[in-house]
Amino acid sequence: MLILLGVAVIVIGFAARLNPLLVVVLAAMTSGWFAGLSPLQVIAAFGKAFNDNRFVSAAYLVLPLVGVLERAGLRERAAAIITGLRGVSVGRLLVSYMVFRQATTAVGLMPIAGQAQTIRPIVAPMAEAAAEARDGVPTLKTRYAIRAMAAATDNVSVFFSEDIFVAMGSVLLMVGFLSSSKIVLDPLHLSVWAIPTALAAFAIHSTRLMLFDRRLRRRAGS
Amino acid sequence: MIKLGAVYVLAGLMFAGFAAFSALDRGNRKRFGNAAFWALVALSFLAGDRLGDLGNGVLVLGLAGLAGLGLLGRSQPPTTSPQERAGLSREFGNKLFVPALILPVVVATGVLILKPIQLSGVPLMDAKQATLISLALAVVVALAVALILLRQPLAGPLQEGRRLADTVGWAALLPQFLAALGAVFAMAGVGKEIGALVTTYLPVDTRLAAVAVYCIGMAAFTMLMGNAFAAFPVLTGGVAIPILVGHFGGNPAVIASIGMLSGFCGTLMTPLAANFNLVPPALLEIPDRYAVIKTQIPTALLMLIVNTVLMYVLAFR
Numbered sequence: 001m002l003i004l005l006g007v008a009v010i011v012i013g014f015a016a017r018l019n020p021l022l023v024v025v026l027a028a029m030t031s032g033w034f035a036g037l038s039p040l041q042v043i044a045a046f047g048k049a050f051n052d053n054r055f056v057s058a059a060y061l062v063l064p065l066v067g068v069l070e071r072a073g074l075r076e077r078a079a080a081i082i083t084g085l086r087g088v089s090v091g092r093l094l095v096s097y098m099v100f101r102q103a104t105t106a107v108g109l110m111p112i113a114g115q116a117q118t119i120r121p122i123v124a125p126m127a128e129a130a131a132e133a134r135d136g137v138p139t140l141k142t143r144y145a146i147r148a149m150a151a152a153t154d155n156v157s158v159f160f161s162e163d164i165f166v167a168m169g170s171v172l173l174m175v176g177f178l179s180s181s182k183i184v185l186d187p188l189h190l191s192v193w194a195i196p197t198a199l200a201a202f203a204i205h206s207t208r209l210m211l212f213d214r215r216l217r218r219r220a221g222s
Numbered sequence: 223m224i225k226l227g228a229v230y231v232l233a234g235l236m237f238a239g240f241a242a243f244s245a246l247d248r249g250n251r252k253r254f255g256n257a258a259f260w261a262l263v264a265l266s267f268l269a270g271d272r273l274g275d276l277g278n279g280v281l282v283l284g285l286a287g288l289a290g291l292g293l294l295g296r297s298q299p300p301t302t303s304p305q306e307r308a309g310l311s312r313e314f315g316n317k318l319f320v321p322a323l324i325l326p327v328v329v330a331t332g333v334l335i336l337k338p339i340q341l342s343g344v345p346l347m348d349a350k351q352a353t354l355i356s357l358a359l360a361v362v363v364a365l366a367v368a369l370i371l372l373r374q375p376l377a378g379p380l381q382e383g384r385r386l387a388d389t390v391g392w393a394a395l396l397p398q399f400l401a402a403l404g405a406v407f408a409m410a411g412v413g414k415e416i417g418a419l420v421t422t423y424l425p426v427d428t429r430l431a432a433v434a435v436y437c438i439g440m441a442a443f444t445m446l447m448g449n450a451f452a453a454f455p456v457l458t459g460g461v462a463i464p465i466l467v468g469h470f471g472g473n474p475a476v477i478a479s480i481g482m483l484s485g486f487c488g489t490l491m492t493p494l495a496a497n498f499n500l501v502p503p504a505l506l507e508i509p510d511r512y513a514v515i516k517t518q519i520p521t522a523l524l525m526l527i528v529n530t531v532l533m534y535v536l537a538f539r
Contacts, residue, residue, distance in 0.1 A: 022290035035410035047279025049405030067382025073311030112326030151502035193479035
């Protein structure tokens with residue numbers, strides 16, 4: 001039971017907004033301690049796992065490209081394109097992005113877009129420009145809300161359509177685990193049953209996006 | 223064969239560049255804190271395999287210490303002003319999108335076309351890591367095109383990359399820290415312990431209750447562990463296979479597939495999924511660390527209900 005205190009350290013540390021890197025190390029120490037490991041053993045285990053997971057941070061290789069394009073005015077250009085369109089709104093823009101993102105992810109092209117390379121330099125500036133074109137210059141608080149919605153739309157789109165692609169890591173994990181329990185399935189069967197959820201995610205999130213438009217207009221009006 | 227090692231060298235050199243420019247940045251009061259932080263990340267990428275487990279552990283403590291003591295500052299690397307950017311964006315027009323589109327095109331080419339290629343029996347790239355290798359390749363090609371087409375200075379990639387890296391700050395390393403925590407938790411048996419609690423104390427005697435326990439359990443467990451992959455084996459082995467499939471005769475493909483997607487509802491609501499939920503607010507310069515999670519919660523909760531209903535309806539026909 002006491003090894004669960006590591007989880008409690010995480011919950012309390014994150015809620016108290018302590019520095020998360022420290023909280024994570026403390027949580028590892030706590031659970032490791034109660035599992036009977038010495039502090040040095042936990043540090044070594046953490047170090048090994050950190051080294052094995054370097055691929056997670058290797059994705060920051062896109063930052064120099066994104067930065068250079070921003071330096072040359074990409075965000076401004078993305079915004080200008082939206083300003084020139086008629087009838088554009090944050091909701092409609094993000095619904096269109098969602099269609100693109102869900103469709104490409106479902107055929108295995110998830111890595112072609114993402115928070116660093118797409119949302120920050122292109123989609124978020126477009127969304128802010130759309131709000132400005134429709135309801136006038138947004139307040140800073142409204143801008144934050146729009147950016148958060150743009151980021152959320154990317155996550156929702158990816159999460160609920162990635163399993164439609166048969167070679168996705170999570171699909172293969174399911175096939176592997178089930179076969180170890182003597183249930184042999186073709187990955188395709190799992191992928192097919194991800195489709196209803198993907199459609200529901202589109203229905204629910206795009207409805208929220210259209211309601212978001214109304215909220216933005218009310219905020220701008222008040 | 224192109225392996226992940228090449229990508230790590232490239233990443234290591236990039237972070238070393240961030241460290242060097244940070245150290246030289248007299249405008250940042252905490253420049254040596256930033257330099258030390260990025261230098262440690264560079265060391266990890268360039269020499270992590272030679273440091274030994276304890277060496278890597280000490281490196282991690284160094285990163286956590288620098289961040290926890292507030293030794294990192296936001297830098298202001300030389301970049302263009304908003305006015306200059308407006309001018310440049312008019313001058314370059316849609317040419318600006320060429321490098322931005324090269325990136326996804328090269329990634330897609332790598333994943334769809336280059337990955338299956340074999341040269342005299344040896345695959346061109348390590349298949350398991352093809353996405354990351356393709357991404358690195360795409361960045362190099364797109365950067366080269368950007369520097370020439372948009373006439374950008376040679377120091378641009380490192381200075382601009384450092385600008386964005388410092389915008390995210392220590393949060394950039396949080397996803398990798400959490401991945402490592404997951405491994406330590408697994409070693410300590412945290413997952414098994416929670417799984418035992420769920421399966422022992424929750425009601426699974428009617429079909430609807432069992433479906434709800436599995437779906438909601440997947441989401442809750444994922445929130446605690448940070449990813450659905452850790453939750454899936456525990457709850458599928460503990461609830462789904464013995465009870466939903468074994469006792470109630472449900473279709474395992476439907477149950478597993480929708481169970482995993484219920485876990486993803488949890489991913490949308492937890493700060494432990496930092497690369498999706500905490501890095502984006504930093505990247506988008508939103509002051510509230512939890513702004514993206516708060517935005518996702520309504521969609522996630524509605525989707526959890528939908529998944530529960532879908533499983534109940536589709537798995538037992």
